[in-house]
Amino acid sequence: MGRPQVTPKNAGNAYDDGSRRTEILQTAASLIASSGLRTSLQEIADAAGILPGSLYHHFESKEAILVELLRRYHADLDRIAEQALSSLDDPSSRSAFDRIVDLCSAIAQCAVMHRAALQMTFYEGPGSSRELTALARQRPTAILEAMLQTLRAARWSGYLKPDVDLPILADRMVQVMLQVGLDVIRHNAGADKLAELLCRILLEGLASVPPTDDELDRSSAFLAADAVIAAWAEERAAEPDDKAAYIRAVARAEFGRRGYEVTTIRDIASAAQLGTGTVYRLIGSKDQLLASIMQSFGEKVAEGWTAVLRSDASPIAKLDALSWVNTNVLHRFGDEFRIQLAWMRQSPPDTPNPGWLFAKRVRQMKTLLAEGIRSGEIVIDSPSNEMLARSVIGVGWIPENILHELGTRRSLIHLRDTALRGVATSRA
Missing domain, CATH: 1.10.357.10 (Tetracycline Repressor, domain 2)
Incomplete structure (x- = not known):
């Protein structure tokens, strides 16, 4: 049997x-x-x-x-x-x-x-x-x-x-x-x-010739990603210390913890220890609040992806740098990232995503992967370009619990060891 x-x-x-x-x-x-x-x-x-x-x-x-x-x-x-x-x-x-x-x-x-x-x-x-x-x-x-x-x-x-x-x-x-x-x-x-x-x-792994950490760390794509990540820290440090900014920070945490759909303005006001009327006066409706939070988050992701994709680097180096952007997005903007997950997971599939323009990222990834396959840098047998692009985007994000356990640098090494270099001794 x-x-x-x-x-x-x-x-x-x-x-x-x-x-x-x-x-x-x-x-x-x-x-x-x-x-x-x-x-x-x-x-x-x-x-x-x-x-x-x-x-x-x-x-x-x-x-x-x-x-x-x-x-x-x-x-x-x-x-x-x-x-x-x-x-x-x-x-x-x-x-x-x-x-x-x-x-x-x-x-x-x-x-x-x-x-x-x-x-x-x-x-x-x-x-x-x-x-x-x-x-x-x-x-x-x-x-x-x-x-x-x-x-x-x-x-x-x-x-x-x-x-x-x-x-x-x-x-x-x-x-x-x-x-x-x-x-x-x-x-x-x-x-x-x-x-x-x-x-x-x-x-x-995707790479036909597995790259070393030194090679990837020196790539123009990685340096471009690092520059954008450094700029995020400077921007967050310069955020205004006013009541509206405080409410947005509280809302980010509540949306990230509960999910956008089930969080009310009353929940946000209670967490901020403010009156509901005060919250409405300072930030408007819940939809307006979400839009302002997610627009900022989407801009951060777009800055990283744009800088990496415009760099003069190989497709494999760009994939690595995009993973570095993603890892730092999750590390620095965890609440916003969880809002994205909650939006995708508890809203209808055809609901427009408020943050990082997933359809655009898929198009960008398809172009990048096609370039790598044509040049011979990427070797993979995939039923379709669409499936491959969505899969590579998916594995380019480290799970949050693993990020917390390993930290950003070791998480990046894990991403390199799997999706780029592969952990198998040979291809099946």
Whole structure:
């Protein structure tokens, strides 16, 4: 007999028992995935073809629905982890790369299947129950362990380099695969194909000739990025010390912590210890406040990308410098970055992004990658330029918890070791 397939489909189908309760959950998940976490109980009831009163026979509140969606998401991840660990002991002719791809594909498909629950893991809404908060914050420890053991087996087989920090790599790969559940990354691509492409980038790298740290540090692209990053510090130090600036700073923190959609002017006023009327008078509406915060953030990102892309450097050096820009954006403007994530994850997929003009970044990345492929500096087998560009943008951002653990410089080295140089001893 062949080894068990590591796929979320078996676990997911276990929930499809044909009951009214499951039908309501599936309807809610679909609505939240397409319309954001603002979806109301009335909308869920309407889509399910029942009266709100009938819905309450199955779930006492919207929060109860969210709790159940999160439970099923974590249960599916745990099942995938169990299958992956059991498959490591099965004799198989499959390569180490294929085994890693199997697990990554299962995680990616699970993220797509449970994308409503995935959205909830990125912010904490006001008034959330202790159970909902705990489930939203719960780390996928079983799947992280399964990924770690799968990578260890790959290193024992000689596929991965001996000096790779496997816990960091496992954490990063799991987070990257979960992000496949986001429309902004997946777009129209299949989860399995996108997972394989992301694996190739993270494990084998993009560079045909792996660059050294000294070469990358001396590139004109890196120097241009560094100059822009230094200017950010000077600008922030020169910010006016007035009440409006103080309110914007408080709003950044509240939006970043709660998510824009669920944060009110009253929340901001309370956090700032000011009257609601005072906040309205100084900064206007919540939409105006968001626009001012995100315009500034978008300008910072654009400054870095523009300076790097205009530099006289190789495509690989530019990719590296863009990662340095991204890492410092996350380090210095963490609240604004979290607002971007909340916007993408809890708003409908077609809602205009208020900050960093993602569609423009995709076009810029496609042009840069095409140049590198033509020159032979970049070697990658991708089903489409669009998928490749979105994937490279995705892996160009270090997860926030890893940044906090490693710091900016070591995070950059990790980004270089994976997406540029590759951690595999050879290409699969």
